[in-house]
Amino acid sequence: MLRFIVRRLLLLIPVVIGVSIVSFSIMHMIPGDPARIIAGEGATAEDIMSIRIKYGLDRPLIEQYFRFMKGVLTNDLRSIRTERPILSEILPRFANTAQLAFVSIIISSVIGVTLGIVSAVKRNSWVDTFSMVFSLVGVSMPIFWLGILLIILFAVTLRWLPSGGKGGVEHLILPAITLGLATSAIIARMTRASVLEVLNQDYVRTVVAFGLPKRKIIYKYVLRNALIPVVTVIGLQFGYLLGGAVLTESVFGWPGLGRFVVDSIFSRDYIAVQVGIMLIATTFVLVNLAVDLVYAFIDPRLRRG
Amino acid sequence: MRRFVALFLALLCVVGLSAKYGGTLRFLIGVDVTTLLPGNIPDSISTIVGMHIFEGLVDIDENLKIIPALAERWEILDGGTAYVFHLRKNVKFHDGADFNAYAVKKNFDYLFSANLRNVGVYKSIIKEVQVIDDYTVKFVLFRPNSSFLYRLAQSTGWIVSPQAIDKFGNDPAAMSKNPVGTGPFMFKEWKAGESVELVKNPNYWREGLPYLDRIIFRVVAEDVSRVNQVRAGDADLMYNPPPALFAALEQDKSLQVKVIPTVRTIFIGLNTSKPPLNDVRVRQALNYAVDKEKLCRVLMRGLAKPSDSPLSSMTYGYSPTGGYPYNPDKAKQLLKEAGYENLKLELITPKGRYLNDYETAVAIQGMLKEVGVTLDVKPMEWGAYVSKILSRKPEDWDYQMFLLGWAPGTAEVHQVLFPLFHSSNRMDSPNATMPYNNYFYSNPKVDELIEKIAVEINEKKLLEYSAEAQKLIVQDAPWIFLYEMNIAAVMRKEVQGVKIYPTERVSLAEAWIDR
Numbered sequence: 001m002l003r004f005i006v007r008r009l010l011l012l013i014p015v016v017i018g019v020s021i022v023s024f025s026i027m028h029m030i031p032g033d034p035a036r037i038i039a040g041e042g043a044t045a046e047d048i049m050s051i052r053i054k055y056g057l058d059r060p061l062i063e064q065y066f067r068f069m070k071g072v073l074t075n076d077l078r079s080i081r082t083e084r085p086i087l088s089e090i091l092p093r094f095a096n097t098a099q100l101a102f103v104s105i106i107i108s109s110v111i112g113v114t115l116g117i118v119s120a121v122k123r124n125s126w127v128d129t130f131s132m133v134f135s136l137v138g139v140s141m142p143i144f145w146l147g148i149l150l151i152i153l154f155a156v157t158l159r160w161l162p163s164g165g166k167g168g169v170e171h172l173i174l175p176a177i178t179l180g181l182a183t184s185a186i187i188a189r190m191t192r193a194s195v196l197e198v199l200n201q202d203y204v205r206t207v208v209a210f211g212l213p214k215r216k217i218i219y220k221y222v223l224r225n226a227l228i229p230v231v232t233v234i235g236l237q238f239g240y241l242l243g244g245a246v247l248t249e250s251v252f253g254w255p256g257l258g259r260f261v262v263d264s265i266f267s268r269d270y271i272a273v274q275v276g277i278m279l280i281a282t283t284f285v286l287v288n289l290a291v292d293l294v295y296a297f298i299d300p301r302l303r304r305g
Numbered sequence: 306m307r308r309f310v311a312l313f314l315a316l317l318c319v320v321g322l323s324a325k326y327g328g329t330l331r332f333l334i335g336v337d338v339t340t341l342l343p344g345n346i347p348d349s350i351s352t353i354v355g356m357h358i359f360e361g362l363v364d365i366d367e368n369l370k371i372i373p374a375l376a377e378r379w380e381i382l383d384g385g386t387a388y389v390f391h392l393r394k395n396v397k398f399h400d401g402a403d404f405n406a407y408a409v410k411k412n413f414d415y416l417f418s419a420n421l422r423n424v425g426v427y428k429s430i431i432k433e434v435q436v437i438d439d440y441t442v443k444f445v446l447f448r449p450n451s452s453f454l455y456r457l458a459q460s461t462g463w464i465v466s467p468q469a470i471d472k473f474g475n476d477p478a479a480m481s482k483n484p485v486g487t488g489p490f491m492f493k494e495w496k497a498g499e500s501v502e503l504v505k506n507p508n509y510w511r512e513g514l515p516y517l518d519r520i521i522f523r524v525v526a527e528d529v530s531r532v533n534q535v536r537a538g539d540a541d542l543m544y545n546p547p548p549a550l551f552a553a554l555e556q557d558k559s560l561q562v563k564v565i566p567t568v569r570t571i572f573i574g575l576n577t578s579k580p581p582l583n584d585v586r587v588r589q590a591l592n593y594a595v596d597k598e599k600l601c602r603v604l605m606r607g608l609a610k611p612s613d614s615p616l617s618s619m620t621y622g623y624s625p626t627g628g629y630p631y632n633p634d635k636a637k638q639l640l641k642e643a644g645y646e647n648l649k650l651e652l653i654t655p656k657g658r659y660l661n662d663y664e665t666a667v668a669i670q671g672m673l674k675e676v677g678v679t680l681d682v683k684p685m686e687w688g689a690y691v692s693k694i695l696s697r698k699p700e701d702w703d704y705q706m707f708l709l710g711w712a713p714g715t716a717e718v719h720q721v722l723f724p725l726f727h728s729s730n731r732m733d734s735p736n737a738t739m740p741y742n743n744y745f746y747s748n749p750k751v752d753e754l755i756e757k758i759a760v761e762i763n764e765k766k767l768l769e770y771s772a773e774a775q776k777l778i779v780q781d782a783p784w785i786f787l788y789e790m791n792i793a794a795v796m797r798k799e800v801q802g803v804k805i806y807p808t809e810r811v812s813l814a815e816a817w818i819d820r
Contacts, residue, residue, distance in 0.1 A: 032688030036695060040347035042714055042724065044425035044739050051422060082339055082497075084478045089497050096499075148529060155537040163537040164530050165523055166499055253333075253525030253534070255498035263336065263526075268688050 001296070008289045012282060019281040020072075020274060024065050027270050033057075034080055034268035055080055068274060081269040090260065090275055096166065097249070097256035100179065101241035103172055107180030108187055109234055115184070116191020116230070120199065121218060131188060138185025147178045147251035164253040175252040179245050183237045190233045191226070198226040228298055235291030242287065243280040324802060328818040329519040332811075333531045333543040337498050337524045341484035342477055343463035344421030349809050352460045354501050354522050356810055358399075359463035359486030362390050362409065363454055367806055369568070369621050369716045371454045375404060375464060375487065385449030385762040392440040396510045398466035399491040406442040410434045411467045415474060423461040429738070430456070449760040451767055455621070455715035489515040489814040499524060516802070516817035535560065535795055541818070542803065544794040544811060548606040548661060554795055563794045565805040568620045569712035570612050571659060573652065573669070573785040574694075576705050578745040581645050588782035590639035592629035594676040595669055599631075601788050604661055604668055609788035614775045615721055617789035619807040622718025622758075624772035626779045628786055636676040648678045653693070654708040656684040660790065666708055669785075694743055697732060707743075710790070716808050718771045722755045726778055746783040 035051040036043075052058050056067055071077035077086040115135070119128035154174060155163030162171050198204060199222060207217050244258020257276060264272035338351045343359055346352055362376040373379075376390040396404035413434045416424055430450050435443040446453065456462065466485035473479035484492045489511070490503035501522040505515055523540065525531045528547050534540040536557060546554055546562075555562050575582045575591070582588060597611035610618070613628025640646060652670070656663040663684050670680040685693065694707045713720035724730050724739035728747030732740055754774040761767040779786065794805055799819045804812040 030689065032686075032692045036691055037688055038347055039422065042711075042720065042739070042741075043347075043423075045737060046428070047422055047425040050420060050424075078478065082478070083345070083481065084497070092496070093498050148533070151530065151533045151537075155539070156533055159537060163534045163539045164525055165534070165539065250526045251530050253523065253527070253530055255496070255524065259526055260498055266686075266688060 005289070005293075008285075008292070012285055015285055016278055016282055019278055020069065021065070023274050023277040024068065024270075025061075027265075027268075027273055028061060028064075032268050034270060037268050038081060068271070071271075072275070072278075077271050077275060079264075079269055079272045081264070081267050081272065086271055086275050089272065090257065090279060093255055093257045093260045094279060096254060097244050097258065098242060100172065100175055100245070100248075100254060100256060101238060103176040104179035104183060104241055104245075105234065105238045107176055108182075108184035108237070110184075111180065112184035112187025112234075113191050113227075113230060115188040117195055117218070117223070119188070120192045120195035121214075123196065128192075132192070135185035135188040138181050139189070141182070142247075143178060143182050143245070144247045144251055146181065147175070147248055150174050150178055151251070164251070166253075166255055175248050175254050178252075179241060179248050183241070186237065187230065187233055191230050194226040194229045195222060198222045201225075224298060228295060231291060231294050231298065235287055235294075239284045239287040242283045324516045324815075324817040325819060326516050326817070327518050328516075328820060329521060330517050330542065330800065330813060330816060330818060331540040332520060332522045332813070333525050333534060333540045334522050335524070335526060335528065335531065335545075338495065338501055338522070340477070340481040341492070341495070342421065342480040343460050343465060344416045344419070344423055345477055345481070346460045347422060353811050354503075355460055355463065355484065356488070357490040357503055357520065357813060358484050358488045358492050359460075359465065360488050361458055361462040361464060362392075363458050365455065365458045365716055365806070365808060367804060369619060369807060371458065374458075381762060385760070386446045388444045388446070388453065389437065390442050390444070392442065393510065394440055396487050397508055398468070398485055398487050399506060400466050400468050400485045402466045402468045402485075404464065404487055405439050406436040407439075408464060408467045409442045410436050411470055412464050415465075415470050416461070419474065419477070421461075421477070423459075426456050426459060426461050449762055451758060451761050452715050452717050452719045455717045455720075459714050490517075490520060493519075511814075515814050517813060520813055532795065535797065538797065541800050542794065542796040542811075544792055544805070545660065546793060546795050548604075548608050551606050551608070551793070559798055561796055561798055561800075563796070563803075563805060564607065564791045565794075565807065566610060566617070566619050567712065567790050567792050567807045567809050568617045568716050569710050569790040569809065570615065570617045571609070571662070571665070571708070571710045571787045571790060572612075572615070573787060574707050574709060574744040575783055575785065576702070576744055577783055578702070579705070581643070581648060582650075582705060584643045584645075585781060586639045586643040587645055587648070588785075589629065590636040590643070590676065591673070591678070591785050592636075592782050593632045593639070594636035594678065595629075595672050595785055595787070596631040597786075597788055600665060600668055604664055605788065608660060608791045608793055610791065612786050612789045613779065614786070615725065615778050615784065616718060616771075616775060617712075617807075619716075619789070620713060620718060620721060621716055622768060622771035624768070624775055626776050628779060629782075633676050640676065640678070646677055649681070650678060650705050651681040651683060652706040652708065653683045653685055653690065653704055655687050655690045658687045658690075659710050662708055662710075665787065695732075695741070697740060699733070702732065702743075702745075706785075708787075711741075712809065714808070718767075719755070719758050722751075722758065722771070722774055722778075726751055726774075726783070727755045728752050744783045746778075746781065748777060748781055751777050751781075 035048045039048045079086050079089050115131040119131040151163050154161045161174055207221055244256050246258035246262055249256040249259040261276040334350050338354050339348055341355055360374045363371050364374040366372045375393055377393050379390045430446055432445045432447050437443050469485040473483050489506055489509045491506045493502040493504045495501045503520045505518050531543040532546050535543050575588050577583050601609045613626050616623040652666055654663055654666040666682045670682050673680045724741040730737045730739050730742040731745050732743045751774050754770045757770045802816040
């Protein structure tokens with residue numbers, strides 16, 4: 001088990017290097033001169049040139065890349081736009097996004113798994129129809145729109161909850177529900193399919209034939225197996241959410257990572273984009289690792305290897 | 306009896322209007338502040354936040370006149386090559402340091418030696434700054450400059466505490482995180498991407514000000530979300546609401562909407578270096594073919610005003626030219642004379658940089674169709690767009706028409722005419738200092754007038770030159786003159802005394818909340 005974890009952690013290094021190369025080249029391929037954009041309208045040619053020299057943007061790309069990697073290793077990188085140390089810009093935003101992602105994934109797992117199990121067990125009943133319609137709507141509704149609807153209802157009209165920004169727990173409710181509902185739809189569909197599949201397995205039919213109570217069958221024999229693909233989906237979704245749920249963060253003015261990376265792309269803040277993407281990629285790999293560990297916990301057959 | 310009633314009414318007015326102390330004002334901004342180091346500030350949001358912390362020697366008022374700020378008065382000597390400023394006494398920085406002539410000199414020395422981003426505003430103008438005595442400071446210029454005071458009023462000219470420069474000066478990020486000025490509010494906290502908080506300066510030199518205890522600038526990226534937050538009462542003030550929501554906002558009784566004209570003009574640049582747009586008749590025809598009144602009324606819903614000059618009517622030096630009233634017949638006739646009856650043109654435009662920029666381009670596409678011009682509209686992402694139209698590489702100069710806005714930070718004529726219309730600033734001229742003339746316009750007469758404007762300190766003559774230059778430029782039509790922008794602010798009913806300037810600045814120095 002320990003070897004498994006160490007191996008997975010070592011795998012992080014090539015992944016992060018690969019991501020850095022890809023994001024570095026993509027950022028430089030899109031047209032747009034950061035010095036020009038940072039200098040603002042009305043800047044003199046001199047201003048623009050001095051920014052370019054200051055950030056080494058006049059150097060060859062290879063050199064810029066190695067300067068960047070050296071900066072990563074020595075923790076000496078600064079955002080081009082704000083000139084502040086990049087980690088002190090990114091980490092607080094990452095913490096905000098993590099907070100939001102964590103609450104959302106709990107909401108969506110609870111709703112999604114419950115709905116999925118219920119609708120699988122009571123297949124073709126009204127509960128099933130309702131939950132599948134709910135998840136269809138959830139999957140197809142734009143997050144942006146849902147967020148604005150919730151704001152208009154709960155913040156502008158009813159005034160029960162704040163309409164956005166970051167503050168106490170109450171500020172977390174609407175954005176977390178918005179994200180959670182969309183994600184729960186996906187989880188519900190996955191759970192339902194998976195539970196149905198397990199219900200059709202021979203061994204389940206066998207225990208049913210033994211006449212065990214239905215509740216016991218579901219808990220003891222079905223869920224354990226059915227939940228493995230569900231855990232994968234939850235893990236993947238959590239990874240996405242940690243990458244920054246850009247639209248939700250925008251609608252609710254939530255100061256998270258996704259919005260930050262998008263703003264940095266628009267202002268051509270190469271340093272911020274690269275560090276941001278590397279952070280997102282790293283968390284994704286870590287979340288996947290965590291998912292694998294949960295698998296191993298659920299299914300002992302996977303513990304070897 | 307009548308006198309009594311009058312007195313009573315007057316008293317009622319005073320009571321009704323008297324400012325109340327205390328409270329927090331929550332101001333929503335669309336993007337985070339970039340930096341709070343004055344010499345590095347590139348954007349209008351950072352300027353709005355910074356102007357509450359810092360002050361310069363002079364300031365620009367709502368009518369775009371130069372007014373005293375940290376300097377009480379000044380004299381212009383040696384034919385405009387020297388300015389002597391008499392400084393306000395008993396002013397202290399937020400950290401307790403004294404404001405005086407040494408502080409002023411230290412700021413300009415720092416600006417030049419640390420090579421801050423905006424140093425270009427002063428580098429070619431200011432020769433040196435001399436301390437005459439504790440409260441007198443002299444600026445020696447290389448040559449007379451008509452826009453010098455206006456430039457001094459820009460954020461780059463804000464005076465930072467000399468103690469702060471000593472402490473943090475070698476690190477722009479530390480300077481930016483520890484902004485210490487003389488302004489009505491003191492910096493408290495900046496949470497990146499989230500908010501900036503300022504608190505009242507209890508020792509502010511302007512008697513009785515400010516009224517507010519606290520200002521919180523909160524970042525909310527989506528404009529619809531900003532509107533909703535103000536409507537929900539979670540915030541007090543925002544500006545630039547989407548025009549489509551404008552009518553609803555005006556009907557909301559808990560809100561007030563203020564519309565103020567600005568110095569920003571929106572125009573379509575016409576590449577005069579290649580046919581068919583090298584023919585002045587074609588350029589004039591395009592101007593006649595666009596119904597600016599309709600654009601402002603229908604598309605911008607009153608958030609813009611048709612323009613008839615390269616200058617906004619708010620900009621110092623503006624003079625009306627008559628422009629090009631909507632006249633499609635005349636447009637057709639001019640196109641016929643020029644021999645282009647079925648013209649195909651391409652317009653590139655940003656999408657979302659300015660209010661309804663792309664929508665304006667599409668509306669113009671429809672208008673030009675009426676006079677037989679087929680217009681292809683191509684939207685581009687802002688970063689790529691700017692790199693294209695402001696590129697110094699000849700292979701990028703293949704565009705025909707582009708939509709852009711221009712707001713002179715100095716709010717005066719020279720910063721419009723010189724970068725945009727002087728032939729030395731043409732994209733293809735190697736020594737351009739502000740290469741923004743990307744329609745390759747040149748007119749020797751206009752050049753001459755701009756050069757005169759640059760050094761003229763006699764107001765009457767300056768306005769004459771400037772009027773003549775505007776007339777010539779409008780005749781030559783290197784632009785389709787579209788409209789000047791208004792800025793709209795949406796605030797809660799209880800908010801009073803907010804000042805919105807044509808320079809797109811928003812001041813809360815005299816604001817108060819009636820709760």
